[in-house]
Amino acid sequence: MxxxxxxxxxxxxxxxxxxxxxxxxxxxxxxxxxxxxxxxxxxxxxxxxxxxxxxxxxxxxxxxxxxxxxxxxxxxxxxxxxxxxxxxxxxxxxxxxxxxxxxxxxxxxxxxxxxxxxxxxxxxxxxxxxxxxxxxxxxxxxxxxxxxxKPIGFELLPEKFTMRQLQNLYESILGKKLDKRNFINKINSLDVLIKLDEKDMTVSKKGAYLYVFDKDKYEKKVEEEGFSFKL
Amino acid sequence: MxxxxxxxxxxxxxxxxxxxxxxxxxxxxxxxxxxxxxxxxxxxxxxxxxxxxxxxxxxxxxxxxxxxxxxxxxxxxxxxxxxxxxxxxxxxxxxxxxxxxxxxxxxxxxxxxxxxxxxxxxxxxxxxxxxxxxxxxxxxxxxxxxxxxKPIGFELLPEKFTMRQLQNLYESILGKKLDKRNFINKINSLDVLIKLDEKDMTVSKKGAYLYVFDKDKYEKKVEEEGFSFKL
Structure with missing residues (x-):
C-alpha cells in the first residue's frame, strides 16, 4: 500500500x-x-x-x-x-x-x-x-x-610488516611521534603479533624482522578479557 | 546549473x-x-x-x-x-x-x-x-x-540529583549493577560534582545530599588533562 x-x-x-x-x-x-x-x-x-x-x-x-x-x-x-x-x-x-x-x-x-x-x-x-x-x-x-x-590498523598494513612500519602507521593515524621503546613494549604486551623467521632486507643491512597479526589470538583475547590498543 | x-x-x-x-x-x-x-x-x-x-x-x-x-x-x-x-x-x-x-x-x-x-x-x-x-x-x-x-549522562539527570540517582543512571546505561562504594569513590575522584547544602528528603528519613554537575570545571579538566568516565 x-x-x-x-x-x-x-x-x-x-x-x-x-x-x-x-x-x-x-x-x-x-x-x-x-x-x-x-x-x-x-x-x-x-x-x-x-x-x-x-x-x-x-x-x-x-x-x-x-x-x-x-x-x-x-x-x-x-x-x-x-x-x-x-x-x-x-x-x-x-x-x-x-x-x-x-x-x-x-x-x-x-x-x-x-x-x-x-x-x-x-x-x-x-x-x-x-x-x-x-x-x-x-x-x-x-x-x-x-x-x-580495535585492531583496525591491520587492514591498512601488508600481511607481513616490520615493527617500524606498524609504528609509522600509528604515528600517521594519531598525528604524533611515538617513543620507539615504549611502542615496542606496548605492542609486545598486547601479545597479538607473530614474529616470523623472516626479515625485510630492504630497510637496512641487518634487515628487520617481519610480523603478522594473529587474528585468532586477538579474538580469543577480546572474548576472554576485552582489549584495548591504547598507546 | x-x-x-x-x-x-x-x-x-x-x-x-x-x-x-x-x-x-x-x-x-x-x-x-x-x-x-x-x-x-x-x-x-x-x-x-x-x-x-x-x-x-x-x-x-x-x-x-x-x-x-x-x-x-x-x-x-x-x-x-x-x-x-x-x-x-x-x-x-x-x-x-x-x-x-x-x-x-x-x-x-x-x-x-x-x-x-x-x-x-x-x-x-x-x-x-x-x-x-x-x-x-x-x-x-x-x-x-x-x-x-563524555559527561553525557548529565543531559538525562535533573539539575540536582543524588548520588544514588547518578548510580541508577549509569547502571541503566551499562546494563549492570555497580558496587556502591567503588562508584562513589570513582565519581569523587573525577572531581566534577558540586555537593550542595541541600538534601532530597523524599528518599529516606535521613535524606540524601544533592549534587550538581560542574560543567566549567569539567571543561577545564578536559582541556588540561583529558578526561574519562570509565567506571
Whole structure:
C-alpha cells in the first residue's frame, strides 16, 4: 500500500562519498579524484556515486569502491550523513559518507582503475569540493578512535610488516611521534603479533624482522578479557 | 546549473527517526508512539518525519522532537542511516536515525504533546515496526560508549540529583549493577560534582545530599588533562 501523506517533491537525491585511506608503509594516504564536470570541475573530490533503486547504502559504497579499485573485499564503514541545503550547488543532494581502509600491498590490488584518481599524503591533500574536507576530517577522527580500541590498523598494513612500519602507521593515524621503546613494549604486551623467521632486507643491512597479526589470538583475547590498543 | 547524469527516478524519500531516551531517577526509558496508519498500523514505532526542502537533517530531527515534546534545546546526535531496500513496505524510504537525551524533570518540559506517545522502560519496550528495534539497539550501544568518555549522562539527570540517582543512571546505561562504594569513590575522584547544602528528603528519613554537575570545571579538566568516565 502506498502512503499518501508525503509529496513526490519531498524526494531527494542520495549519494555516497567514500574516504579511502591507504598506507604505503610510511605515510597514511587518501585517494582523491579530479572532478571532470560542473560544478567545481577541475577540483579534487572524494569518490562518490548515487544510490540505485536495487541496492542499499553499503552496497552502493562497495560498488563505487570496486569500480575504482577492482577490490570487492574492502573494510568499509558508514561515517555520517551530510545534508546542508546548499552543499551541492548543482541540485540538492544528501550524501552518506563511508570510509574505507585499503591494503595497497595486497596481491589482489592492481592499482587504481580510473586515470583521474590519485593518492595524496594526508598532510599534502588539496582542498576538496563541497563539504568533502569536513568528511575527511570526521573520517580521520573516527580512524583515530577506532585504532585505539580495535585492531583496525591491520587492514591498512601488508600481511607481513616490520615493527617500524606498524609504528609509522600509528604515528600517521594519531598525528604524533611515538617513543620507539615504549611502542615496542606496548605492542609486545598486547601479545597479538607473530614474529616470523623472516626479515625485510630492504630497510637496512641487518634487515628487520617481519610480523603478522594473529587474528585468532586477538579474538580469543577480546572474548576472554576485552582489549584495548591504547598507546 | 542542473546536473543531468542522474534520473528523477533515482530520488528517494528521506526520513528521520528519533530514539528519545529519558530517565525518571530510577530507570532509563524510551519514548515510543503508536502508529495510526498502514502499514503496521497499531504497532509501536519510533517518532519520525520526512526531511523537508528547507531544512537539513539536524533541523528535521529537532523539529520532530519539538512537535512531540515542546522542547527545542535537546541533546541530539546523528546515529546511523538505514537503507535496506524493503525496510518500509509502503514505499522505499531511507531513514537517518538520531538519538536524543531528555531531562524529563526540566521545568521547560510540560510532558508529551501527542496522546499516542508513551514512555517505556527499556527492558519492557515492545517490539517495534520495521528496523526500529535495530535503531534502538545501536543507540544504546552509542550511549554506553559515550557515557564512558563524555559527561553525557548529565543531559538525562535533573539539575540536582543524588548520588544514588547518578548510580541508577549509569547502571541503566551499562546494563549492570555497580558496587556502591567503588562508584562513589570513582565519581569523587573525577572531581566534577558540586555537593550542595541541600538534601532530597523524599528518599529516606535521613535524606540524601544533592549534587550538581560542574560543567566549567569539567571543561577545564578536559582541556588540561583529558578526561574519562570509565567506571
Amino acid at each position: 502506498q502512503l499518501n501523506y508525503y509529496q513526490r517533491e519531498d524526494q531527494v537525491l542520495l549519494a555516497v562519498d567514500c574516504i579511502i585511506f591507504g598506507f604505503d608503509k610510511k605515510n597514511l594516504k587518501v585517494l582523491l579524484i579530479k572532478r571532470n564536470f560542473e560544478p567545481e570541475k577541475g577540483k579534487w573530490s572524494l569518490i562518490g556515486g548515487f544510490l540505485k533503486k536495487n541496492e542499499n547504502l553499503d552496497e552502493a559504497a562497495a560498488r563505487v569502491l570496486e569500480t575504482l579499485t577492482g577490490l570487492n573485499d574492502i573494510y568499509l564503514e558508514q561515517l555520517h550523513t551530510y545534508s546542508k541545503i546548499d552543499r551541492d550547488p548543482g541540485q540538492r543532494t544528501i550524501s552518506v559518507a563511508y570510509y574505507a581502509l585499503i591494503n595497497v600491498d595486497s596481491h589482489q590490488f592492481d592499482g587504481i582503475q580510473i586515470d583521474s584518481a590519485k593518492w595524496f599524503k594526508l598532510k599534502e591533500a588539496p582542498d576538496l569540493i563541497f563539504d568533502h574536507n569536513e568528511m575527511v576530517e570526521k573520517a580521520m577522527a573516527r580512524l583515530r578512535r577506532k585504532a585505539m580500541t | 542542473q546536473l543531468n547524469y542522474y534520473q528523477r527516478e533515482d530520488q528517494v524519500l528521506l526520513a528521520v527517526d528519533c530514539i528519545i531516551f529519558g530517565f525518571d531517577k530510577k530507570n532509563l526509558k524510551v519514548l515510543l508512539i503508536k502508529r495510526n496508519f498502514e502499514p503496521e498500523k497499531g504497532k509501536w514505532s519510533l517518532i519520525g518525519g520526512f526531511l523537508k526542502k528547507n531544512e537539513n537533517l539536524d533541523e528535521a530531527a529537532a523539529r520532530v522532537l519539538e512537535t512531540l515534546t515542546g522542547l527545542n534545546d535537546i541533546y541530539l546526535e546523528q546515529l546511523h542511516t538505514y537503507s535496506k531496500i524493503d525496510r518500509d513496505p509502503g514505499q522505499r524510504t531511507i531513514s537517518v536515525a538520531y538519538y536524543a537525551l531528555i531531562n524529563v524533570d526540566s521545568h521547560q518540559f510540560d510532558g508529551i504533546q501527542i496522546d499516542s506517545a508513551k514512555w517505556f522502560k527499556l527492558k519492557e519496550a515492545p517490539d517495534l515496526i520495521f528496523d526500529h528495534n535495530e535503531m534502538v539497539e545501536k543507540a544504546m550501544a552509542r550511549l554506553r560508549r559515550k557515557a564512558m568518555t
